[in-house]
């Protein structure tokens with residue numbers, strides 16, 4: 034499944050190094066388009082709000098920390114309702130699909146798309162595609178009404194189902210066309226894989242010249258989508274992880290040389306583990322995919338555990354599921370979407386710790402391993418994520434009605450924006466261990482950096498400035514501004 038884009042990004046330059054990374058619009062490939070006044074103009078709730086409609090020239094900077102001489106840099110279109118829309122309410126058919134792994138807030142986004150379409154734009158034909166991308170061509174659809182969706186934000190999961198694999202661009206676009214409509218808004222809620230799929234759907238729709246808007250809402254519990262401040266459900270996941278960490282702490286604290294170990298999600302990005310650790314203050318060591326570590330010898334995990342147990346009598350370790358995979362025997366299996374299947378690093382480390390302390394030291398330990406991953410993913414979103422989901426959904430609806438396509442809605446520096454698919458699928462968001470946040474974590478847990486001779490890869494890759502071989506600490510890192 035390729036992720037190369039066939040259409041170039043629309044970049045609009047301005048003064049002083051300003052660049053607008055714009056999103057595609059129907060007018061880029063369809064001529065003689067008719068526009069209509071936004072129905073919100075006559076809606077009493079909105080018409081009284083000064084500046085409710087977004088100025089066409091409003092944009093949001095990607096970087097807000099700047100030096101006085103730096104160019105203004107990349108900007109994204111500000112999200113929100115436009116004065117003119119490109120659809121007449123009665124003509125529009127909307128559909129919603131959710132793909133990939135579950136994430137708290139999926140139902141809230143579905144609910145808000147359905148409610149916004151109906152209450153703000155008078156669009157009442159909204160189909161739920163059953164069970165991810167393959168549902169476009171292999172299953173029945175679900176009629177989504179505001180009444181049906183009224184309470185769904187209180188439930189975890191997704192009421193329309195989700196799946197991995199099964200993306201067939203031609204069949205999906207055929208199915209959109211075959212429904213006999215030439216005006217549609219397709220709302221695609223999913224992670225990096227889903228949005229790559231959404232991009233090829235948009236490109237195929239554009240090649241066929243269809244007036245079908247493709248709008249994405251980025252979903253990932255791992256927070257591994259770039260550009261945006263954070264993904265919905267992440268806040269909920271970090272909060273829910275506290276319960277598991279608390280339990281691990283209680284177990285560890287109540288045993289002789291107790292070790293509590295918690296595995297959290299994060300296939301390639303350790304954001305949940307990092308934030309859950311920073312939030313908790315009970316965690317003594319956080320292991321993430323971006324920061325290689327080793328177990329034995331000087332500066333290794335076993336040495337640190339022994340030190341902590343001698344000092345405090347107990348300790349808590351948080352490990353992200355993708356951490357230390359290079360240490361485990363490789364298993365070249367993939368899921369249906371082509372994502373590498375990971376080994377259970379938590380179980381593996383737990384066993385290695387038990388073996389080490391049984392054989393190498395005279396210290397009896399008690400280790401409790403907790404894997405709350407699916408429990409965290411399956412809950413409804415918390416209050417703050419509910420607000421976030423609502424605004425993401427409303428932004429996506431405004432954008433598609435205004436004729437934009439091939440975009441996702443997303444929060445950039447606290448402002449809602451439209452981001453072209455090309456930008457959102459270009460790379461994964463990862464914890465940068467030479468950034469301030471990881472240094473903050475290290476100073477909070479006081480754990481070793483593991484950047485010794487046994488983990489030379491980073492040193493050689495030149496990611497770090499100098500490394501203090503004596504302390505093994507990251508005081509030496511050159512922090513980004």
Ligand SMILES: Nc1ncnc2c1ncn2[C@@H]1O[C@H](COP(=O)(O)OP(=O)(O)O)[C@@H](O)[C@H]1O
Pocket residue numbers: 034035036132133134165166167196197198199200223224225226227228229230231233252253369370372
């Ligand atoms: N490069 C790609 N091109 C087209 N479809 C893709 C691509 N990568 C993934 N998909 C599809 O996107 C859906 C979700 O992808 P997946 O990686 O499982 O989850 P997520 O979107 O949460 O990362 C699957 O149906 C998969 O087939």
Ligand SMILES: O=P(O)(O)OC[C@H]1O[C@](O)(COP(=O)(O)O)[C@@H](O)[C@@H]1O
Pocket residue numbers: 132133134135224225252253254255298299300354368410
């Ligand atoms: O067991 P599943 O359903 O494949 O999901 C496991 C994966 O889902 C994730 O939560 C991420 O999923 P997405 O890529 O779908 O966002 C990972 O943390 C985890 O590896």
Ligand SMILES: [Mg+2]
Pocket residue numbers: 133224225226
């Ligand atoms: Mg993914």
